[in-house]
Amino acid sequence: MRAIPFARLLLAAAAFAAAALAQDPAVPARTFAVRCGTLLLGDGKAPLRDAWLVVVDGKVRSVGMDAPVAGTPVVDASARVVMPGIVAVDSDLANAADSDYQYAPDALAVDQFDFERSQLAALQGGVTTAYLSPGRLRLVGGQGAVVKLAGSDLVARVLDDTAALRVNFAEAALDAPRVFEPTAHPTDEDPLEAARIQTPTARISVLAELRAAFAAATDKDLRAGGEGPAEHRFDERPLADVVKGALPLRAGAFLATDIRRALLFQQELGVRMVLEDPQEIAEVVDLAAAQKVAATFRVPVRFGRANPGGEDRLDKSPEPRADAAAKAAAKGLLVGLAPAPGVPMRDYLMAVAVAVRHGLPADKALRAVGADAATILGVDGRVGTLQPGKDADFVVLSGDPLAVGTLVEQTWVDGERAYARKSSSTALAIRAGLIHDGAGRSFRNGVVLMQDGRIKAVGEDLAIPYGAQVVDLPQAVVTPGLIDAFSHLGLAGEGMFVPPGAPNQRVHDAIAHDDPMFVPALREGITTVLVAGKDGGPVSGRVAAVKTGAADHASMTVRPIAGLRMSHDAIGPDAIRGFAEQINRGKQYVEAWRKHEKDLADWQAGKKAESQPAPAPQPTEDKPEAAPVDPLSGVWEGDLDVQGQIQLKFTLDLKLAGNKVEGTIKISFGGREVPAQPIAGGTFEGGKLKLEFRGMGGSATLEGTIKDDVLTSKITLGRMGDQDLIARRISKSSGAPAPRRASASKPDEDGKPKAPKVDEGLEPLRAAIEKRAALVVRCNRGAAIGDVVELLEKEGIPYVLTGVEDLYDGAAPLKGRKPAVLVGPETVFEDKGELKNVASMLADMDLPVLFGSGECKNAKLLPLHAAYSVRYGLSPADALAGMSSATARAFRLDDRVGTLQKGKDADLVAFSGNPFEPQSRVLVVVCNGRIVVDRREDKQ
């Protein structure tokens, strides 16, 4: 007696503990809410916006606008479309085989269905419930079932194991095989009989057969009968169930004549009937409507595949009617939709969209995979719509269910997430109200499609590929990523530490890809900058083109040399000579390289032409080494070819001590030998070699494996990156390399032309002369301008002018030439009480105007400087070109940046409005295909 209250106390304590473990006492267990941007209920009615779907214990608790109680876990689909899980009104998922016998009413499709198998394609298509068809060939093929396509409780997944009895009124039922029914012990009285023919073999006997079979299974007096099924025994109860109204008939009928006979049978028996894929229903649709039958259709197109019967114009197979579902629905038939046989279920909604294309109203089409589909299958109490009490089967879609690029992101079955899309795609789509591609075209409600850092397509109404990340900016104006034509961004101060007058200085090496100074410019849409140090002297320095939003240093550099800044302002007779000499030096340098390339090509051609010499004699002087030798010690040689440009020869003299490696490394370059350097450190363990040494402009490492005197390694050479190096041991004794044996020398090195010396100081000029870069020439005086323009036009060298003060008075010095002119940041001057807009004036002379900020920290203001010029008369198109396409063209960067065109770098800016309106702000910036700025949520 005393123990009982004690037990109660224990129970109470346990209950208290359980309650304490629950996440929030106000929220029942297994409860969550889905915040839906758009919520379709499956009933074909207008969707709810910004609605909540609340799920408790796998069932829909509520749908509506009211937020759930605080503390409810939330699945955020606020930027997504949520709809009921698709009810597939027909499928071949059971893979049901056909019996040999014409009558197999007791064959159940559910028995053939593999519940353990993942239905990934269906879940990817948003299908959560499916009708499983039995075999479709025989007269009475069996019974279909309705199952859920996910869930661990196999029994609970079956909504109806005997959903319908399938009867075939179509051609295939006339072609059952003969059946051989041997007697077990043949005697004279009971002999072996020939295989039995199965009826019907012609349409005239189909109804007669069916009447007889159904009459035999019931007491009902049918108007006429037939021989009916012969010896084969089967369970007649399903036929009786049909007559009693307990089991609907699924009538397979394609041709109008078959549909008509199916309807006749329905009338005679007075049973529930679903016509299965009655493609020619239009001809008998009034009759079908009067008899209130339902119909399921397979949308007759297989996407991206050959379609049966289509390859031969003489093919006699009946034409499917894509508008059949529309015709049936128009007369009030209940219609269900499924994709054609062979179409993966992941394309279910695309098939539905095709039915809409052929006249089925979109609301009916969605009902045909929702409410109506469930009604046809008799499972409308459970699925098909998202109403309180029904199963929480729903799909989260990336957009409009019927849009071509919409994909299923999540599929939920009974309140459990059965599928979530992995976002492995690198595709990015920006949809915007207006897109200026920078090349003169504009797109309303356009799309920029990007993948792997490049632009794939730009246009209006582009299909978004399956799996793409979509950014919707319906009000935004998208332009190419902006280019600052002259900037010190990335360099310290105003280009300090890159000294003026040093064109040999590799500007891009001095810039870090993650320089925080890039961020403000990037936030204003500047994705590319043409960086140079401070000007000074006639040849001041290189211009490098770099991205401000790159992920790493390698992808930061668009061009190491995009230009060379020079100046010339001398006037008078022959004043251009100094400038021209610079150009001449460059030309000679280029000529030397051209000659080398030609010699090299000739030499290589000659080498190819020579027949292969006799095999080199095997070294015969190899003597066995006196001392036992480890696998490493000795002299190793290997050649390295860096991108076909630089040929290096490595000589490693190594000695193993324990697992430590000592020795020297010598790198020969361009025929020059440099002194051997000691190795900074190294190890050799288990056949793996690691070395560290000072290499090309920094520390270098080598990692590799040794096997049979061959070293296979990866060598990291500072900025040259990783290279594969294979070296061979030419001597097993450490120390000075053994003198080369004649037989070991490489005959193909003989006579190889020597490359000219690389002159870093002349490389920028070489790039310009080879039209890979532009000279940026500062000159202000008219005569100087004239001289420069004349010379560079004659030499055909790309150039950009800057300064150009005398051009303000007229374009005469240009003599009709149209060079690009770099301006900014100041373009509007007050001159004798009048405002002069330099950019506008130059643009009026038909000169491409390029905007450069000339700043570092304040490069971010470039778009505003351009806007100021627009305020005083520059056309916005010229202003945009001056920060995109014109700049890219002038600096020969137009293969990469400047316009939104297929194949170009995926750099763009989305503004909240007109890019030149001071009120507009940047919403999104994409650089190299990555969203690097997303200011959509920023509060002003």
Next chain:
Amino acid sequence: MNASFRLVVAAALAAATLAAQDGAPAAPAAAPQPQAGPNLPDKPFELWRPRRPKEEKDYQVAKWGPRGLPSPGYAFRAAKVLPITQAPIVDGVVVTRNGLIEAVSPAKDVTIPAGYEVVDCGDAVIVPGFVEMHCHIASESFDLNDTVHPTNPEFRTLDLISMEHDQIRAARAGGVSVALYIPGSGSNMGGFGTLTKTWAKSPEEALVRFPGSLKIAQAGNPERGSGDLGTDMMGMSEGIRMTLLDGKRYWEQHEAWQAGKGEKPKFDPTLELLRGLFRQEYLVSVHTQIYQVVLQTLQMLRHEMGLWTVVVHGEFDAYRLSGNAYESGMAVAAGPRNYHFDRATSQFLGLMQTWHDGGKYYAWRDPVLGLGRDGVGVNTDSPVVPQEQLTVQAAIGVRLGLPHEVALRALTINNARFAGIEHRVGSLTVGKDADLGIWSGDPIDPRSAVQVMVINGQICYRRDPSRPVW
């Protein structure tokens, strides 16, 4: 042929049919038959069907299709109207409304009611819609032979009819308004055929009567022998006989029960339609063609079973049974092979003509009686021969000696009577169905074509002159 000859033909026609009223005995003095052979019977042929119910309402098994469906009021006026069972009318008018004929008379004698549309057919000839006695055209799919079992009394063509496909459209273009659409002859008893109009809004509206007939194929096709079919005459006849005897017993039990003697037999869906056959609500149309087989038809179906029997597809040398057929009241529709090469005389014989008058070229054989004017019909077996060519079959008959008048009767009132629908169709008679073929000339002339076809009072076909046929 030239125009004047055609006028002569028309005049001869007029003379031949002047006094020949439907049902009235032919008066030889008043209506000389210009091409009659020596063996025409004294009395007109009389189809043997004594038990046939008198009125449509007396039918117990067969179902009659609707009549008098709404149609506009029309007055078709043409240079000639051939009512078949009345004298031809020059400048005549046929008035139709709600699917029926309201008047047939000379234009001068008729007052066209207000609101009726006058269709002026000019020089055309108006004849009744023709009746096809043996065809397989009503289904889109030629699925009429199940050839597994020898007899299939449970089969019916009614389930297969579809109104819009090429062959049934060709029927209208050929002037055919009613077709007896029967199962194939791949098995001995192919099932029950349907009498259907060749145009209507639906098969239900097109129905004239179901069953139209029971189709039996005695020989000349079913012996190809699939399944357990007997392949000789004895085997095949045994199957037919056994099945019919089952039906006969069932009918007799019913008759006894209806006469107050005995129990009502348990309803048997398979035998129910055979009961109607024995009640002579409809005929048995027999695919039977050579002498020996037609003799068997006569003996077994007509005499032993006592069925209303019509030979269809009657070909080859069976015409020598014309006298027996005449005496037994067994009618014959000939075609589609409408001639026979008689080796004894090296003559091409026209089958319709020989059935009609017993054969003029009997040579050494004993002369036999012919069936006479009222005992000969015609069929195509379409789509074996296109349905459009029913009149060509009749033209072959005329070319080989059949009187022109008999050919026209064969196409119309004779076929209609054989099928038991002569109270509905087969002549231009007030109260019959408004089925009219409006032809560019004499329908037997192969150059003539249907200009307009009217079925159940509806214009359902107009010839497109830019197309060769239809």
